[in-house]
Structure formats: structure tokens, C-alpha cells
Amino acid sequence: xxxxxxxxxxxxxxxxxxxxxxxxxxxxxxxxxxxxxxxxxxxxxxxxxxxxxxxxxxxxxxxxxxxxxxxxxxxxxxxxxxxxxxxxxxxxxxxxxxxxxxxxxxxxxxxxxxxxxxxxxxxxxxxxxxxxxxxxxxxxxxxxxxxxxxxxxxxxxxxxxxxxxxxxxxxxxxxxxxxxxxxxxxxxxxxxxxxxxxxxxxxxxxx
Numbered sequence: 001x002x003x004x005x006x007x008x009x010x011x012x013x014x015x016x017x018x019x020x021x022x023x024x025x026x027x028x029x030x031x032x033x034x035x036x037x038x039x040x041x042x043x044x045x046x047x048x049x050x051x052x053x054x055x056x057x058x059x060x061x062x063x064x065x066x067x068x069x070x071x072x073x074x075x076x077x078x079x080x081x082x083x084x085x086x087x088x089x090x091x092x093x094x095x096x097x098x099x100x101x102x103x104x105x106x107x108x109x110x111x112x113x114x115x116x117x118x119x120x121x122x123x124x125x126x127x128x129x130x131x132x133x134x135x136x137x138x139x140x141x142x143x144x145x146x147x148x149x150x151x152x153x154x155x156x157x158x159x160x161x162x163x164x165x166x167x168x169x170x171x172x173x174x175x176x177x178x179x180x181x182x183x184x185x186x187x188x189x190x191x192x193x194x195x196x197x198x199x200x201x202x203x204x205x206x207x
Contacts, residue, residue, distance in 0.1 A: 063090055063098050069204050071095055072104060072114050081112045102207040114205065116141075119174055123202035125151060125182040125191055126171075132202050136174035144171045147181050148199045155192050160185065 033042055063071075071088035075081060085092040096112065099105040105112050116138040123132050124144050135141045147166050154162045163183045170178040182188060 061094065061098065063088060063095065065207075068099070068102075068104070068207065072099070072205050075105065075112065076114045079111055079113065104205060104207045119206040121202060121204045121206060122148075123197060123199045124148060124171055124179060125188060126179040128182060128184075128187045128191070130191055130194075130196050131179060132197070133171065133173040133179060134206060135171065140171050140173070143169065147171070151188055152199075154185070155188065158185070163188075 030040055033040070067088040067090070071084040071090070074087040075084035078084070081092050081096060085095040088095060096105070104115055104118060106115050107113075119134050119136045120141045121132060121134050122141065122144045123130060124147065125131070133144075135144060147169070150162045150166065153159075163185070166181045167183050168180075170180045172178050182191070
């Protein structure tokens, strides 16, 4: 005959379910962490930035690249880790730990920022072609970004002076190859009318 225990029915071959005491479990988990020389935040499973994660599974749980790229883009624009995590549909703690493991972000003052030392895939116009390249340093990335921004302004409101700072300049990719920037107005018009990928769709941080 079935026997009632704690509001649930237990029968032959069935476990005896009892209500869990979550408060007691939490206290025991914290006590075990402190006994191992860990902090309360590590015991809770939410270590601080300077602390290691107790669980390797939590520390290295990956974030799909498209969501990570979305988060890094928002972080670059808004300078907010919370906003970046929301855009990627992950918790700020998970984004912070995973992005740090990939060396994609770093702390500056009280804020997290996207590292400028990571390679970047970018689109440039070179030798009458739209060319996706990977640059490995901030100077090359900055030059490519400023050039494509100037091209966009030129195409919207033709002014040759916008292109003059880039005449004779080249962007060096991660392999050391130089790509001369296309500053011929007619070539730029043809490239723009041909459609193809945009700077925004090509741009991504290589992690």
C-alpha cells in the first residue's frame, strides 16, 4: 500500500521525494567554497572579474560567433556590457567571461571595452575592386575605417577633397601585403553601383 510522505506518494521501487531545502543547500555550498579557500562569489557561481570560475564548464561555455559579434558591436558603440549581453541574449557574466577568454575585451577604468589588438575583417576598395581583407593592427584598421567612411560621404555628396587624404595610401593586411586605396572617383561610382557586400556586413572581429 502506498505511503504518503511530505505530500507525495511513495510506492515500491519509487524514490521517496521530499521538499528540497534550498536555503540549507545554498549555505552548504558557500561553506564548502570557503573551506576550499574560495570566495562567496565563487561559491555562488558568479565569480568577480579577478576570480577564476569554480566550474570549468561555466567558464568555457561558448557563445555562437554571430551573437558574440553582435555583442562586441554593441559594446564598441554603447560602451555598455549589459547592453551588449542583452543584444546577444546572454547574461553579462557569461559574456564577460567568454569574451575575456578570447581576449576580445579588456577593462579600462570602470568599463569594459573591445580590445584594439585583435585582427579585424574589413572591406576596402582597392585596384577597382571591393576587397575583404583581415588587418592585424589598430593603425591599419583605423586607416581602412576612415577611408571607407570618407568614400561613403563622397558618394552621398561628391567632394573630391574628401578623398585627397587617402591618395597614395595603402592598407597592410595581416600577412604583410599592401593594398593601395582606390581614390579614383569613377571607379568608386562603379563599385558603389555594382552593389555587393557592405562595410558593415563584412566587418567582424576575428576571435
